[in-house]
Amino acid sequence: MVRFKVTSRLEVSRRSILIITVLAYIVSPLVVLAVLAAAGRSPLVALDALYRGTIGTTAGFAESIVQGTPLMLLSLGLAIAYRGKVWNIGAEGQQVFGAILVTWFVLQFLKYPLPAYVMIPIALLFSLLGGALFAGIPAVMKSRLGINEVITTIMMTYVAVQALNWLVRGPFQDKSIPGSYPQSPVFPPQTALPIIIPNTSVTVGIIISVVSCFLAYYILFKTPLGYSIRAVGYNPSAAKTSGISVKRVVNSAMILSGALAGLGGGVYILGVTHELLPEQASGIGYTAVVVSLLGNLHPLGVIFSSLFFGGLISGMSSVERALQIPRTLSLLSQGIIIVLILIIQVLARYEIKKV
């Protein structure tokens, strides 16, 4: 009898990681189709809907990109922080605060807006600033006082979300419409991100996001700042012994991470909603944790994982409509896919051998 045993690989080549990751992304949605088939739904209809909701139609493709855009920026920020072993869980709060600062800025010019090429860059700067400031508080708490950043970033998220809920019902509320809807005035068109694919909602936001990923790649692997973040992440003791200020690196990683999350919030409000809504806090900051891990904490990997996830959101809502399945089932399917990919990535570190 032939026997097999599982042993861990000593080294996994970059190429095999890539191949396995790509395979995981293709195989795991198929498993979901099998689940749907088991639930008595036609997997062929589901597959067709999934195709149309992602790459099969312009609308599906556009929706995938729209969903993936802010996610990309948030996940990218988290990937940088996690490289330095700074466990920022508060991308949600940071993107909300970024959007709040953007709204504040836009409201100053509501009646007499400046031209778009002035408004948009400044608004985006405010979003970066908002995220950075909001991440700066837990950063300083960690580096100065040694307070665990997992806790502080989560708590700060509550602060941001409650601030958002108050602002849209208070100072920022649109008083011009009758009734009291929790929303800010609609932004002037001079603040809307230009659309790059006609008849869709795909804006320059996607270009900003992808460029940010390449920039982050350069920062992480080609600059002294990125070097020190990776050094501290891998071995803080050796980094400290070599004269690297671990505190400063922790601060930089967290603030950079927050700035990117803030930018994500800004791109979302300027590109999608054009007004501040309570739904700005959609939980995307938590999804980003998973997406950054799916991208192997690599800036270029994050491009793929976030677009994949955007496609998943868009594709599954298309499946939802086609099969008349409840939203929970589609969310469940998303969960299955993520878990499968993560499992496959872990399994890639092992090999099966004949005994």
Added chain:
Amino acid sequence: MPTDMRDRSAPAIVMQGITKRFPGGVIANDMVDFELQVGEIHGLLGENGAGKTTLMNILYGLYQPDGGTIRVFDQPVTSRSPADAIKHGIGMVHQHFKLVSDMTVAENVVLGLKSPKGILTDTASAEKRISTLAEQHGLQVDPKAQIWQLAVGQRQRVEILKALYRDAEILILDEPTSVLAPSEVKDFFKSLRGLRESGISIVLITHKLDEVMDVTDRVTVLRKGRKVATQPTSSVNQEKLAHMMIDEVIPPVADKAKTAPREVVLQVTNLRVFDDRGIEALRSVSLEVRKGEILGIAGVSGNGQRELVEALVGLRKPASGSIAVASTEIAGKTPRSIIDLGVAYVPENRTEDASIADFCIDENLILKDFDRAPICGMLASRIPTLLNTREIKSRAERAISQFEIKATGVSAKARSLSGGNLQRLVLAREISGSPILIVVSQPTRGLDIAATEYVRSLLIQQRNRGAAVLLVDEDLGELITLSDKIAVMYKGEIVGLLQPGRFSAEEIGLLMTGAKRLVSAA
């Protein structure tokens, strides 16, 4: 295998035809046979990279062999994990300890064991049993202390206690004495003999010939992954073993040029430092090191050497006193500003403090000047911009050839290097800036003969160049060979300063153990 099923009339271990290949074509073990009798101390001798540790890691279930069979007490076994090996009665103490530093000694010892109180831990009874075991085998350690508070020598005792606590009948010790002071080695060997009397079979992985002669019953020599021979220790001598072990010519230590007394580079005055537990580790230490001089610091591990070194390089804030490097006060300054004064540091723990395992060779070499020209591009010669990849690569290539680092290339991960090659990498980085002061701690710990000689001659070279060297070492022979002066530390004080030509191992031994002091108490 339950304890009562062990056949103690058979050899404790029989390994036959063990072969292990690593990715990249390295054959770590090539058809190796190994036999351990019950109740013997068996030396496993070989240079670094000879395959000793790999062979024992296979026995301990950490690696799976590509070929060969293993019998333990006459039962065929395949250990898929250390847990299996422990069940078979095999315990192993690694060269790099596997301890959780934020847990106490007792918690570490019982880690992974079922508690007699079910889901509740039973630290009290564990502590009691550890104390008993510790006393019985002369391995004193406080069961309530946390691991990070302990010196290396004490951590090793915890590792050995861990195996004993699990009723190991076969004990694999990987370079156990490399962390011990000479006086501790003697006691340690005494406990090994005691363990042998109580029926425990011991594999002693080492490359120290005198240890083999001193304590083992039989010895197996490995060279480049192959077994050379197994011999009763009584039938061999050091020359014979050395011959079996190495087949290359060892460069002699470079000549120590005579140097006239020159200016003081390091001046430490009344230095007082506390350890991690807040206990006074250094009490009013004063010393000086001059240009072109090696000051050796002798002492049993845990007598303040670590705290002294950490204070010198800026990793620990002194409570009081002064440290001056080239007349600049550095007490309490950051590591960075001390490095900038020309102070190099070769820490005791190469893998933890001196290198980053997941970084490549070239990345490890720039750890101290990654944000400086020429490694980093500069805007207006002040603001760092992009890393200069070409410069980084060529530096690595130069270091690999100049320091004879054996690696597959500049982008080999540091974790793939053997101990000797990693130390060459660290030295390459530290020496490259022509430092005025080099602080060195246990530079040859765990290295093979060739690497040891290399490191020693490099230190002499630096001294001859005019660097001041402070060498903390527990290897007395090495201290005596290298040092111009030797200061002996005991309980946080310097109890003796020996002048050139007046070293005697015996006197140092007396000073180290507190049996004698030459300097009056401060």
